Amino acid sequence: MAIVFERPKSLTNVTTHYCPGCTHGIIHRLIAEVMDELDIAGKTIGIAPVGCSVFAYNYFNCDMVQAAHGRAPAVATGLKRALPDQVIFSYQGDGDLASIGTAEIVHAAHRGENITVIFVNNAIYGMTGGQMAPTSLLEQKTTTSPYGRQEAQTGKPIRMSEMLATLDSTALISRVSVHNAANVLKAKKMIKQAFIAQQKGLGFSMVEVLSTCPTNWGLSPIEALKWLEGNMIPYYPLKDFKVPEEVK
Amino acid sequence: MAEKILMKGNEALAEAAVAAGCRYFFGYPITPQNEVPEYMSKRLPELKGTFVQAESEVAAINMVYGAASAGVRCMTSSSSPGISLKQEGISYMVGSQLPCVVVNMMRGGPGLGTIQPSQGDYFQATKGGGHGDYKLLVLAPSSIQEMVNLTMEAFDLAEKYRNPVMILGDGMLGQMMEPVIIEPKEPALYDKSWATTGTEGKRKPNVVNSLFIQAEECEKHNINLQEKFLQMEQNEVRYETLYEDAEYFLVGYGTTARIMRTVVNMARAQGLSVGLIRPITLFPFPHVAFDRVASHAKGFLVVEMSAGQMVEDVRLAVNGRQPVAFHGRTGGMAPEPKHILAELIKLMGEVK
Amino acid sequence: MFDHRVTVFVGPYGSGKTELSLNVVQFLAPQYHQIAIVDLDIVKPYFRAREFRTKLIHRDIRVILPQGELQHADMPSVSAEVFTVFHNPDLKVIMDVGGDDAGAVALGQYKAQFEKIDHEVLFVINTRRPFSQTADHLIEMKERIEWRSRLPITALVANTNLGAETTKETILEGYAVAQEVSKRTGLPIAFVAIDRRLHQDVKHIIKEPLFLVDRQMLPPWERNIEE
Ligand SMILES: Cc1ncc(C[n+]2csc(CCOP(=O)(O)OP(=O)(O)O)c2C)c(N)n1
Ligand code: SF4
Ligand SMILES: [Mg+2]
Numbered sequence: 083m084a085i086v087f088e089r090p091k092s093l094t095n096v097t098t099h100y101c102p103g104c105t106h107g108i109i110h111r112l113i114a115e116v117m118d119e120l121d122i123a124g125k126t127i128g129i130a131p132v133g134c135s136v137f138a139y140n141y142f143n144c145d146m147v148q149a150a151h152g153r154a155p156a157v158a159t160g161l162k163r164a165l166p167d168q169v170i171f172s173y174q175g176d177g178d179l180a181s182i183g184t185a186e187i188v189h190a191a192h193r194g195e196n197i198t199v200i201f202v203n204n205a206i207y208g209m210t211g212g213q214m215a216p217t218s219l220l221e222q223k224t225t226t227s228p229y230g231r232q233e234a235q236t237g238k239p240i241r242m243s244e245m246l247a248t249l250d251s252t253a254l255i256s257r258v259s260v261h262n263a264a265n266v267l268k269a270k271k272m273i274k275q276a277f278i279a280q281q282k283g284l285g286f287s288m289v290e291v292l293s294t295c296p297t298n299w300g301l302s303p304i305e306a307l308k309w310l311e312g313n314m315i316p317y318y319p320l321k322d323f324k325v326p327e328e329v330k
Numbered sequence: 331m332a333e334k335i336l337m338k339g340n341e342a343l344a345e346a347a348v349a350a351g352c353r354y355f356f357g358y359p360i361t362p363q364n365e366v367p368e369y370m371s372k373r374l375p376e377l378k379g380t381f382v383q384a385e386s387e388v389a390a391i392n393m394v395y396g397a398a399s400a401g402v403r404c405m406t407s408s409s410s411p412g413i414s415l416k417q418e419g420i421s422y423m424v425g426s427q428l429p430c431v432v433v434n435m436m437r438g439g440p441g442l443g444t445i446q447p448s449q450g451d452y453f454q455a456t457k458g459g460g461h462g463d464y465k466l467l468v469l470a471p472s473s474i475q476e477m478v479n480l481t482m483e484a485f486d487l488a489e490k491y492r493n494p495v496m497i498l499g500d501g502m503l504g505q506m507m508e509p510v511i512i513e514p515k516e517p518a519l520y521d522k523s524w525a526t527t528g529t530e531g532k533r534k535p536n537v538v539n540s541l542f543i544q545a546e547e548c549e550k551h552n553i554n555l556q557e558k559f560l561q562m563e564q565n566e567v568r569y570e571t572l573y574e575d576a577e578y579f580l581v582g583y584g585t586t587a588r589i590m591r592t593v594v595n596m597a598r599a600q601g602l603s604v605g606l607i608r609p610i611t612l613f614p615f616p617h618v619a620f621d622r623v624a625s626h627a628k629g630f631l632v633v634e635m636s637a638g639q640m641v642e643d644v645r646l647a648v649n650g651r652q653p654v655a656f657h658g659r660t661g662g663m664a665p666e667p668k669h670i671l672a673e674l675i676k677l678m679g680e681v682k
Numbered sequence: 683m684f685d686h687r688v689t690v691f692v693g694p695y696g697s698g699k700t701e702l703s704l705n706v707v708q709f710l711a712p713q714y715h716q717i718a719i720v721d722l723d724i725v726k727p728y729f730r731a732r733e734f735r736t737k738l739i740h741r742d743i744r745v746i747l748p749q750g751e752l753q754h755a756d757m758p759s760v761s762a763e764v765f766t767v768f769h770n771p772d773l774k775v776i777m778d779v780g781g782d783d784a785g786a787v788a789l790g791q792y793k794a795q796f797e798k799i800d801h802e803v804l805f806v807i808n809t810r811r812p813f814s815q816t817a818d819h820l821i822e823m824k825e826r827i828e829w830r831s832r833l834p835i836t837a838l839v840a841n842t843n844l845g846a847e848t849t850k851e852t853i854l855e856g857y858a859v860a861q862e863v864s865k866r867t868g869l870p871i872a873f874v875a876i877d878r879r880l881h882q883d884v885k886h887i888i889k890e891p892l893f894l895v896d897r898q899m900l901p902p903w904e905r906n907i908e909e
């Protein structure tokens with residue numbers, strides 16, 4: 083899938099622990115490329131969540147802080163308030179951001195914190211072994227929805243971008259995907275715009291990236307990309323909910 | 331602000347934090363500590379500092395975690411129910427070796443309890459509180475001036491040990507007014523080379539982290555932490571003893587110790603040989619205060635605004651050498667001098 | 683002093699309104715057939731007038747407060763009984779209002795009633811309190827209180843003290859600032875409140891009437907000794 087280019091300077095020379103075909107790695111790479119292109123690695127502090135990307139602090143070649151499950155937006159708030167001239171981003175999964183950390187994300191957005199959030203939605207709890215997430219699709223089988231997710235018991239999947247876009251204080255909200263080359267390019271462009279929005283002091287920016295979890299979805303990497311395209315995108319449309327003119 | 335002014339405990343504590351160089355405060359309203367965030371919301375903008383009213387105590391302590399990662403002096407404050415919510419963050423701060431000051435103006439519990447003062451969070455404060463093997467340095471002032479002094483020192487201690495320090499007060503200390511002097515002080519300079527402030531291309535990245543996935547690594551980390559707690563026990567023990575040559579001792583901290591001073595005077599006026607041992611650090615607990623009187627003491631009466639928490643530490647310190655009695659009030663009630671005196675006389679009768 | 687039917691104490695947070703209200707109402711009680719203290723403090727959780735209820739009732743002073751369980755509640759409840767203050771022309775009333783503009787807002791709802799009765803609104807000044815040390819600070823607070831309470835302040839009370847550590851100098855220094863506020867706002871100083879123990883020291887120096895205060899709001903370790 084993704085062609086192997088030269089390693090961005092903003093990534094460390096460490097082999098990641100991600101499963102083969104997992105798109106977490108691609109998203110890391112996009113962030114690193116953006117950091118290189120904007121030449122901000124020296125002034126960036128990233129926040130690793132609890133989830134499969136917990137070791138992100140080993141992979142990004144910049145200062146990193148590991149946060150408790152779901153609390154990354156609050157940690158980002160503290161960092162940004164103390165270091166207003168630095169670039170602060172959090173990297174969060176869907177269990178982290180859309181379940182245990184909903185209060186923190188909603189209020190960082192509501193305060194219009196000038197931070198950038200990369201929200202990796204793979205419709206499942208990857209790290210803990212494939213349990214249902216609030217973002218899991220109806221009928222999706224997980225280890226805690228063995229009969230498929232049922233609306234009667236668990237409601238319908240939560241759409242965080244749509245929800246946060248309703249908050250007047252958010253500056254940039256967009257949903258992108260990394261299931262093919264064209265979308266990878268679009269995703270990178272949006273991640274870059276999100277970082278620029280922060281550098282311009284425009285306020286809260288979040289890019290939701292649809293991502294795969296071949297291991298817990300029980301699919302091959304290629305099948306997983308197809309599943310994402312065929313099942314996730316219809317429910318989670320790729321869309322720029324809000325993109326400020328200043329970063330286009 | 332070098333002249334004496336009349337301040338509420340909560341206000342004085344907030345101004346003391348400012349005087350110690352704290353410019354970042356994150357909190358959430360809860361009685362009886364609201365004057366702390368209110369004061370900070372007025373004061374910090376004057377100093378180009380930051381006050382954030384967080385969406386919850388969970389968020390507040392994590393904002394502190396972020397600000398502390400940046401190496402700045404920061405604080406959060408709350409009262410019992412809110413402190414429960416902060417435990418996750420406090421445990422992470424210890425694990426990540428981050429300095430900060432956490433204030434608990436205790437109120438009666440459990441649950442929503444009452445807004446009246448209590449000392450029911452002693453176990454939570456001194457025995458860890460959150461998950462994992464850890465300790466906070468816990469300072470227990472018993473007057474507003476002492477609260478000012480200890481708060482200012484707390485910031486230094488937090489940075490010295492790279493560990494959260496808790497000021498354990500109660501609603502009474504937070505709400506009452508006393509004259510105080512607050513003299514701003516240049517913060518002591520501690521190494522901050524670990525802070526995540528951006529590499530600026532000049533050094534290797536720093537990582538603030540409490541995850542050590544290999545058991546061997548995590549054990550090593552724990553051994554290092556325990557070494558710090560041991561150093562605290564060696565260097566930071568503080569207490570006050572009144573009438574060290576007395577036969578009987580009242581033992582208490584914070585507001586309760588204030589009440590007991592009155593009782594000591596009442597008892598001595600009746601010719602009774604009574605002193606007071608007042609722990610100022612609750613962790614590390616001042617075992618030495620009990621050792622020093624071991625050869626002549628005949629008994630101890632521990633008084634708390636709880637059903638009996640610190641009394642366990644006193645029993646460990648006394649180690650069976652003398653009887654240790656207990657008198658406690660709960661739910662927001664304060665012990666009364668006459669009742670304490672009666673308990674004391676009862677203890678004396680039992681010993682003789 | 684106190685020649686209006688209703689006296690309302692407002693002022694910065696912690697300036698001593700409750701201590702004054704308690705002292706004044708007990709001082710006046712023997713002279714009035716019907717007298718009441720109203721606790722309108724919605725901001726302060728401890729040391730409110732309501733804690734002295736039993737003692738006051740013993741002296742035939744009506745205590746108007748949030749009732750029953752709500753007495754100690756963590757909420758800004760105000761009793762409907764407050765309206766009797768306005769409707770009973772024979773009732774002498776001392777009103778203790780919460781501090782700052784945040785506390786004074788509780789008065790706003792009674793604007794129409796106040797307009798119809800004989801009242802004074804006294805602004806209590808303690809210059810040894812934070813944010814109260816200069817005339818500028820005090821005048822700004824006075825204006826904010828007037829705006830939020832929708833009631834004009836009619837006079838000042840100089841109440842500078844350091845609790846048990848008050849000295850003659852403390853009183854005189856605060857008195858000077860109160861005089862400056864008086865000059866700049868045109869409001870008279872209704873009286874100077876001083877600790878009874880310092881009466882001899884200052885009585886010849888201050889030209890305004892003096893009101894002697896006995897500290898009542900004591901922490902538990904000072905409160906219980908005599909009982
Ligand atoms: C307080 C707390 N509760 C639960 C966990 C266990 N846990 C670790 S990761 C995780 C879910 C992560 O899922 P997600 O955020 O979607 O990230 P992914 O692994 O899918 O990238 C959970 C529940 C934890 N670490 N902390
Ligand atoms: S479990 Fe899923 S999300 Fe986690 S690394 Fe493997 S494929 Fe990626
Ligand atoms: Mg996930």
